[in-house]
Amino acid sequence: MDKKSIGIGLIGCGIIGGQVARVLKERADTLATEVGCPVELRKIKVIPPDLERPLVGELGRELFTTDDEEFFAAPGIDVVAEAMGGETPAFDYVKRALAAGKQAVTSNKELIAKRGAELMAVAREHNVTLRYEASVGGGIPLISRFQYDLVANKITGVYAIINGTTNYILTRMAAEGVDFAAALKKAQELGYAEANPENDIEGIDATYKLAILSSLAFHARVGPDDIYREGISRLSNRDFQYAQELGFAIKLLAIAKENQGQIEARVHPVFIPADALLAKVDGVYNAVLVEGDLVDKVLFFGQGAGPLATSSAVVADIVGAAIEVTHGNQAQSGWRLEGGKVVKPMSEVVTRYYLRLSIEDQPGALAQIAKVFGSHEISISSAIQKLTDPVVQTAEIVIVTHDAVERAVQAALDQLQHLPVVREISNFVRVEAED
Amino acid sequence: MDKKSIGIGLIGCGIIGGQVARVLKERADTLATEVGCPVELRKIKVIPPDLERPLVGELGRELFTTDDEEFFAAPGIDVVAEAMGGETPAFDYVKRALAAGKQAVTSNKELIAKRGAELMAVAREHNVTLRYEASVGGGIPLISRFQYDLVANKITGVYAIINGTTNYILTRMAAEGVDFAAALKKAQELGYAEANPENDIEGIDATYKLAILSSLAFHARVGPDDIYREGISRLSNRDFQYAQELGFAIKLLAIAKENQGQIEARVHPVFIPADALLAKVDGVYNAVLVEGDLVDKVLFFGQGAGPLATSSAVVADIVGAAIEVTHGNQAQSGWRLEGGKVVKPMSEVVTRYYLRLSIEDQPGALAQIAKVFGSHEISISSAIQKLTDPVVQTAEIVIVTHDAVERAVQAALDQLQHLPVVREISNFVRVEAED
Numbered sequence: 001m002d003k004k005s006i007g008i009g010l011i012g013c014g015i016i017g018g019q020v021a022r023v024l025k026e027r028a029d030t031l032a033t034e035v036g037c038p039v040e041l042r043k044i045k046v047i048p049p050d051l052e053r054p055l056v057g058e059l060g061r062e063l064f065t066t067d068d069e070e071f072f073a074a075p076g077i078d079v080v081a082e083a084m085g086g087e088t089p090a091f092d093y094v095k096r097a098l099a100a101g102k103q104a105v106t107s108n109k110e111l112i113a114k115r116g117a118e119l120m121a122v123a124r125e126h127n128v129t130l131r132y133e134a135s136v137g138g139g140i141p142l143i144s145r146f147q148y149d150l151v152a153n154k155i156t157g158v159y160a161i162i163n164g165t166t167n168y169i170l171t172r173m174a175a176e177g178v179d180f181a182a183a184l185k186k187a188q189e190l191g192y193a194e195a196n197p198e199n200d201i202e203g204i205d206a207t208y209k210l211a212i213l214s215s216l217a218f219h220a221r222v223g224p225d226d227i228y229r230e231g232i233s234r235l236s237n238r239d240f241q242y243a244q245e246l247g248f249a250i251k252l253l254a255i256a257k258e259n260q261g262q263i264e265a266r267v268h269p270v271f272i273p274a275d276a277l278l279a280k281v282d283g284v285y286n287a288v289l290v291e292g293d294l295v296d297k298v299l300f301f302g303q304g305a306g307p308l309a310t311s312s313a314v315v316a317d318i319v320g321a322a323i324e325v326t327h328g329n330q331a332q333s334g335w336r337l338e339g340g341k342v343v344k345p346m347s348e349v350v351t352r353y354y355l356r357l358s359i360e361d362q363p364g365a366l367a368q369i370a371k372v373f374g375s376h377e378i379s380i381s382s383a384i385q386k387l388t389d390p391v392v393q394t395a396e397i398v399i400v401t402h403d404a405v406e407r408a409v410q411a412a413l414d415q416l417q418h419l420p421v422v423r424e425i426s427n428f429v430r431v432e433a434e435d
Numbered sequence: 436m437d438k439k440s441i442g443i444g445l446i447g448c449g450i451i452g453g454q455v456a457r458v459l460k461e462r463a464d465t466l467a468t469e470v471g472c473p474v475e476l477r478k479i480k481v482i483p484p485d486l487e488r489p490l491v492g493e494l495g496r497e498l499f500t501t502d503d504e505e506f507f508a509a510p511g512i513d514v515v516a517e518a519m520g521g522e523t524p525a526f527d528y529v530k531r532a533l534a535a536g537k538q539a540v541t542s543n544k545e546l547i548a549k550r551g552a553e554l555m556a557v558a559r560e561h562n563v564t565l566r567y568e569a570s571v572g573g574g575i576p577l578i579s580r581f582q583y584d585l586v587a588n589k590i591t592g593v594y595a596i597i598n599g600t601t602n603y604i605l606t607r608m609a610a611e612g613v614d615f616a617a618a619l620k621k622a623q624e625l626g627y628a629e630a631n632p633e634n635d636i637e638g639i640d641a642t643y644k645l646a647i648l649s650s651l652a653f654h655a656r657v658g659p660d661d662i663y664r665e666g667i668s669r670l671s672n673r674d675f676q677y678a679q680e681l682g683f684a685i686k687l688l689a690i691a692k693e694n695q696g697q698i699e700a701r702v703h704p705v706f707i708p709a710d711a712l713l714a715k716v717d718g719v720y721n722a723v724l725v726e727g728d729l730v731d732k733v734l735f736f737g738q739g740a741g742p743l744a745t746s747s748a749v750v751a752d753i754v755g756a757a758i759e760v761t762h763g764n765q766a767q768s769g770w771r772l773e774g775g776k777v778v779k780p781m782s783e784v785v786t787r788y789y790l791r792l793s794i795e796d797q798p799g800a801l802a803q804i805a806k807v808f809g810s811h812e813i814s815i816s817s818a819i820q821k822l823t824d825p826v827v828q829t830a831e832i833v834i835v836t837h838d839a840v841e842r843a844v845q846a847a848l849d850q851l852q853h854l855p856v857v858r859e860i861s862n863f864v865r866v867e868a869e870d
Binding site: 023027030031033034133139140141144145148149150151152153277280292293294295296297298299300301302303308309311312313315316319320327328336 | 469585763
């Protein structure tokens with residue numbers, strides 16, 4: 001099919017959408033060479049406040065509309081790129097574009113994590129493709145890795161730092177010994193965290209991204225609600241101190257594994273060995289480590305957010321979509337769901353644990369605690385006891401376990417809480433070795 | 436175009452080819468699902484000794500031939516995968532396959548580095564694609580990153596550890612203080628270095644890979660002969676000691692940069708800051724850091740060699756080729772050469788330098804040396820002087836310069852060599868900061 005040019009419709013012209021529009025305009029020559037014909041931005045759907053942006057003047061007011069019907073009736077639109085974010089109404093827009101036989105591109109992780117399978121079914125039905133490279137890891141090429149490069153592998157694990165806000169906060173806490181609140185405040189000042197940071201610090205954003213990566217990696221439908229989740233707000237300076245003493249770094253990891261049809265998917269703070277590659281990923285950077293049976297380990301690192309990096313991925317998808325329009329279907333659409341796979345309940349997950357307890361500093365206290373672990377068949381790898389307050393005779397004890405099942409650890413914690421010598425269970429964090 | 440099945444012809448059935456054949460057989464179901472129809476290995480061209488391999492019995496003798504004409508006359512071959520290595524006769528085989536209108540896949544870095552442009556022209560002429568993901572970085576997805584994901588970026592730099600043998604040797608030298616010969620011997624015992632290791636330790640293998648990455652990144656023809664090259668054999672323990680003291684790691688880096696149409700491409704040992712991500716890439720692992728104007732930095736890490744990892748990339752390309760056969764051209768073939776770019780001569784390269792000299796331990800010696808640098812407009816960042824042998828009054832001096840042009844440094848070294856107080860220029864290594 002020969003085309004004289006490819007027309008793009010853009011939905012949303014905020015920070016990401018605006019940058020996509022700029023790249024499409026400024027790199028028109030390069031993109032035309034790659035696609036084989038010009039790629040033209042023909043209509044932009046915005047909400048009224050966005051009409052005040054300087055970009056409207058730069059690109060010309062006639063390109064913009066606030067009206068859905070006008071947008072979808074615009075002539076010569078082959079590819080619709082959605083950069084507005086959120087589940088609704090983005091879902092309706094993307095579905096409408098696909099149902100009208102247009103290629104669709106989105107940077108919307110929430111949309112793909114929650115409703116991706118539905119949209120891909122619509123895409124298949126209309127023989128078009130939904131592309132979403134920018135939805136995970138910003139400018140880091142990830143999605144097409146699973147769809148193309150790793151296709152011959154059986155993927156066994158994904159270990160990812162996929163939220164820049166939390167990684168920035170944890171990096172500052174580790175490097176400067178500041179507490180969570182101070183690190184969050186600094187992140188907000190620098191624009192790395194939002195005024196309402198819940199979505200990031202509670203790990204919600206990371207579950208969206210892990211849902212997408214897991215669905216791709218394991219050929220099974222993994223939704224955000226299937227993923228166990230803990231945020232980073234309960235980490236304290238003492239945990240970082242002990243982590244360093246024990247040779248660990250603390251990261252918010254998104255972890256997914258498959259073993260014999262059972263999928264494990266969870267987002268929570270993790271102790272990882274300080275010499276692990278992921279432990280070196282600092283600041284707002286993201287990294288995704290993938291384990292496959294042929295490739296062993298591959299790791300992808302880069303900026304997981306920001307308008308420039310995200311626009312790189314969105315425009316790459318627009319080029320891919322444009323090539324599909326000019327040269328025909330590329331047949332790698334959607335998640336190849338295999339069926340029969342189940343998500344393992346968190347209670348059955350096996351990992352190591354770091355625990356920090358406040359106890360009465362009296363003879364036999366440690367023995368009583370060790371006995372509780374023993375009765376739940378949890379074996380202890382190391383224990384450090386420190387006298388922290390001689391006046392009230394309180395000691396702090398840090399325990400790292402060997403592999404144990406979550407259910408047993410939770411039962412042990414429950415029992416410990418009722419032990420008279422235990423004053424407080426200050427924290428517990430899971431420990432991972434990456435493989 | 437609907438096909439009932441896709442036929443594969445394989446050239447070479449050594450360690451890599453054999454593993455590719457195994458994956459095609461063992462994962463036939465997965466590959467058929469990805470492609471939409473079965474992918475069948477129909478003929479394997481080998482040299483007579485390979486007929487003795489156990490694989491011949493496993494796959495059936497009738498699949499194998501030692502005869503070129505029989506191979507090319509075999510019916511139903513849509514994709515030819517070459518895994519024999521070397522420039523000749525691999526070039527003729529791949530060219531013949533492309534000229535016959537077949538899709539071609541190769542893992543052959545030497546072939547692509549030296550004759551890739553020629554083969555891509557043949558591919559274009561016959562409306563097929565030459566795929567070569569496995570030629571650089573084994574199982575690490577790299578080639579298609581440039582062709583697809585980074586397409587909207589202007590690439591400014593590539594910094595790569597792309598030879599596992601040398602990285603293994605340097606890692607051992609740094610970690611254990613063993614000398615080059617001992618580390619090489621160990622690498623040979625473990626099968627990480629060949630009996631004749633020249634290709635790896637002299638950086639030849641790395642220049643092939645950098646030629647391919649540079650051509651892709653900068654849209655210009657960069658051949659292995661355009662690349663300045665130094666191996667690792669002249670690095671000594673003392674260099675590693677000083678590197679550690681100064682806060683550096685030593686790596687064999689393949690570096691390519693573009694600035695205003697001038698391309699810089701070189702392979703040589705490099706001092707890099709110990710906290711740089713590339714400094715953490717140890718053992719036989721590879722990593723490629725790419726700088727683009729939109730993505731900033733992205734890094735790809737993994738196993739750069741080995742039959743399993745390499746087969747992952749070859750089979751991914753075979754799937755891509757099969758999809759092209761069933762669904763039509765994907766239009767991302769070959770290097771998009773822009774023309775007008777030149778490779779900068781090594782003498783004009785600007786970087787920092789580490790120098791180690793043996794000098795006479797006498798008053799004013801350092802001043803004389805500093806004067807030589809000054810006369811060539813090279814400014815010194817740090818100098819360490821150590822008394823190494825009081826009997827013969829020889830001191831060792833280590834100098835790290837600020838940015839200087841290679842021509843000036845070479846001229847200074849030449850002059851230093853004739854200075855009476857200089858007993859020996861023991862070594863010099865360039866220093867890079869990654870960006």
